[in-house]
Amino acid sequence: MVFEGSSAAISHTGKVRSNNQDSGYAGANLFAVADGMGGHAGGDVASTLAIQQLEQLDQVYSSTDDAQASLQAATTTAAGDLIRAAKERPELAGLGTTVSAIIMVDDHAVIGHIGDSRIYLFRDDELTQITADHTFVQRLVDSGRITPEEARYHPRRSVLMRVLSDMDNDPELDMFVMPTLPGDRWLLCSDGLSGVVDEPHILKAMRLGLPPGRTADNLLKQALDGGAPDNVTIVLVDVGGQHPLSSGTPTIVGAASTPSGVLIPAARVNRPSWLHPVRQAANEPSHFEPAADYLEELIEEDRRRARRRRIGWIAALVIVILALTGGGFLAYSWTQTRYFVGADEDSVVIFQGVQQSIGPITLSTEIEDTGILLANLPPYQRSSVERTINARSLADAMAIVDRLRAGEQAVTGETPPPTIAPTPTPTSTPEGAAHTTDSEVIG
Template structure:
């Protein structure tokens, strides 16, 4: 049986961010999506580099084993390229990307996955998530310390434990699935899955028959939900080519990897213009001002008045939308770095032209250089918190980690660990060193023991 994807891809920068770090690709034999991270450090560079290395696989004829090897070889080579880019340009240090790719291999589908982007399968009217997040909160779910519902609203749900950053040992999970005609696959960034309820996503996936309409509707739902993050959706329906050709075999590239925008209408690029576009859609207004035949020609005065009225209305909508977006940013909090020390910021770590959308509320006495590499990387990108009290609790946790790290350094030990929890109580005094080194490369801390050997690093997804 000859099979292929009937596909669609859509991407939007979201309601707050000014640049799109997502990259998406949809073609007859390959679906792929990468969610870049790093902000100015090059999240868009990371995602487009990885995706650019994969597009050549679309259209190739592979067996299942050959496809797996080819996909992993391309991903490994592209990841090594990220490492070389960071070495050549230190400004790119800290960039990384998630990845989900689905490659057709005859009657099989090879799925590669790393990070917290998600893939879903629709079969016989039922939707199932077929990837497991490589994230801090997912590890807590696996350990039974959080329920899936609690994980979906956890303040640290954006912390991923495995991504592509150019490291030597970063490899995705790979599974081979049977391709079944009639199945639908969705791969998406967390700009969709974090802001649109799962039952709503399921309803759209099972009711919208056309991939392009389905993808567009999911993106619009994310925007209506106020998604501050980039949102990217790639959909592929498995079809039998013997029953007719795929409606289109021209690949769609969206987001950071797009050579040109491939949308059916102009993309609003600011929070205010997005609000105006959503308002227009909600009222059912058309783009064109159609004149009915029985109206006859309009007078010049009528035309001018209508133009002035439309302009005034547009300005009002833009101002209202801009204010709503700004007000939302000022209800957010994150923990970052201010003058080399850990600080709690109010707002989001973005700027809108000359306007900085955040300001430091409190600056602690914690020197960032006293923290393990894991924390320094997260703080450099900003750790989003739900409330001010959550942010303060994280600062208390970081004080404990700084104490432990300072002690480890006095013992000549590395301090590069991932914490077992982010909700440590208020720190107690720095522990007194013992006469002999702690066994197995561990150091005592106010909350127990932190292993001083290397563990998988975690990176904050955008």
């Protein structure tokens, strides 16, 4: 399916936050998402200042190099704006924002990224995450210490290692250029979406082939149905070959969509309240940059968690081994209550155990060689012995041997075989019904 080159942007406060600290932009050639951090006020200001600098880049560029240079300059200027805002109002110290942006230049996408908002590419019916999260847990994933699934629920998943903030006037962005193809769909989103809706469900929504606006609504609904503990911002853009230039009005959503978003509000004091724990949590920051000593504490905490997980696996393995060993011992003990009559190379032997074996392990042992030669038995008895004859007990096995010995004497002519009554079974039989035992077969 080839799209006509359209876009959509949507932002929602979510179900827990009391205000929207995200901002999003969808224009002619620029598409961006910024997820603010820094408490009730700072996040609004940070994402708004970032979008205000970035929206000036929504123009035509002669080359991807020019677009990259402009994108780096705009984010550096935005960092300077954050530093000045924090100086003017000290209570905003620590404000910052993620930035994930795409500038379309002909049939190429110029990408700039810092933080944990994400850019995905939907191409050829498959979804690919293009950006890498600049988070503490992503470092753990990259080093192989936790899995991507564990990272989704890690208690420190909100700790950012790189972000646009008032602490650095020269932010380090991931910047690269990718070619676009007809039918590409690009998704930019804050972690309010990616932290709640996993990639298989995002992919399912993309495969429906709905227009960008309806797809964005679908994804937002999934995030809200999942609890939406953070602000959710989604920007979608479809590409139909060379990116079409549009003279329409750009779409700005979230904090940057209102003039009040750039105002630095008066300081607020959030007093703890046991009556309104959710309201209090809604004003707490969703992201923060850690100090160096805090990172050391996190690393040590992760080591302790890894040790506990390793000890848990070892304990579980030991329990499984003990259970298998105990079960095997009980099963083997049961087999040793069984007996059967069989043959070695040329004579009849009584065995303890069962006829089966487990690999090289034999579950029976020879307890008596009766001295009865197979060659001296009648054909039907020799055949039964070679197939083995089950016995209920050692006494029953001895009785079977007596019958075989009588058969041997009958063949050799030493004495006539004795007549031995069948051994009755403990189970009752309906009157008039036939009843057969191993002894009757041998007799």
